[in-house]
Each structure stands twice: as structure tokens, then as C-alpha cells.
Amino acid sequence: MDYYRVLGVVLFSLLAYTNAEQVKFADCGSTEGKVSEVNIQPCPSQPCQLHKGQSYTVNVTFTSSVASQNCTAVVHGVVSGIPVPFHIPQSDGCKSGIQCPIEPQKVYSYVNQLPVKTGYPAIKLVVEWELIDDFSKDLFCIKFPVQIVN
Ligand SMILES: *[C@@H]1O[C@H](CO)[C@@H](O)[C@H](O)[C@H]1NC(C)=O
């Protein structure tokens, strides 16, 4: 391999590993918190293209306005306006980068995996991700468009 090819591969790998892409999102009712940033990795261009059989890291940084012992994530895929439950392997928010109990006015980064099953259809959809507190209210609710590709 010549020098430039090696350099190209190295640069590409660096990009692939550091492109925790800040994703444009819409807030869908974060009544108990405020989201400052959503990162998805890898997502080199938006809307994020999710390849079947791969897993994506979702990182939601938010400030809680309430105290909560526990928190639970609920994910939906919204297809033509209809929310369909989307299974995530770990729904316990306290096991997803958040140190519980949650305290008010503290900044948290919720980090979890979004696995894309091979059986999913190759369509565009909106992912709706909620993190629910002890009182069944949303610490955050965010929406972002994605495209599932082969
Ligand atoms: C999540 O995003 C926040 C804000 O950009 C960052 O400080 C934190 O290191 C990220 N966490 C992970 C595990 O990538």
C-alpha cells in the first residue's frame, strides 16, 4: 500500500470514529427537562441512514428539572403518523449512562444503542425517544427523522 492510501484509510477511520454527529431534533414534550444536544454515531449525513443489521449509539444530553429515583426509556418509530413500538435491549435509563437518582438542575447524558434489525423495511420514519420519570412524565421527548437502508 502506498503512503497516500494508508493516510486515506487512517483519516477515514478517524472520521468514522469521531463523527458523533449532532443531530437536528424536535422536542415532543420534555416537560421535566431540557434537551441541549442529541448525538448519533455513526451518522455522517442527515437524516441519519440506519443500515440493517447495525447498531447506532444515541446520546441525549439534557438537564433535569425534577428529582427521580428511576427512569425508563420508551422508543417509537412513527410511520405515516402512526407510532409503532421500537424494541431497545436496555430500557432502564439508570443503566444507560445516567447515574440515578436523578437530581434537579443536573446535566445528564443518556447513552444507548439503537439496533436496526435486518427484518425492518427500508423506509423513512421518525424516531420518537422518551425518557420517563417516576411520575410517568417525560424527562425528555425527542423526535428525529431517519432512513433505514439495506
Ligand atoms: C454525549 O454527549 C455529550 C455532549 O456532547 C458529551 O459530553 C459526552 O461525552 C457524550 N457521551 C458519550 C458516551 O459519547
Ligand SMILES: *[C@@H]1O[C@H](CO)[C@@H](O)[C@H](O)[C@H]1NC(C)=O
Ligand atoms: C426504583 O427502582 C428500584 C430498583 O428497581 C425500586 O426498588 C424502586 O421502588 C423504584 N422507585 C420508584 C419510585 O419507582
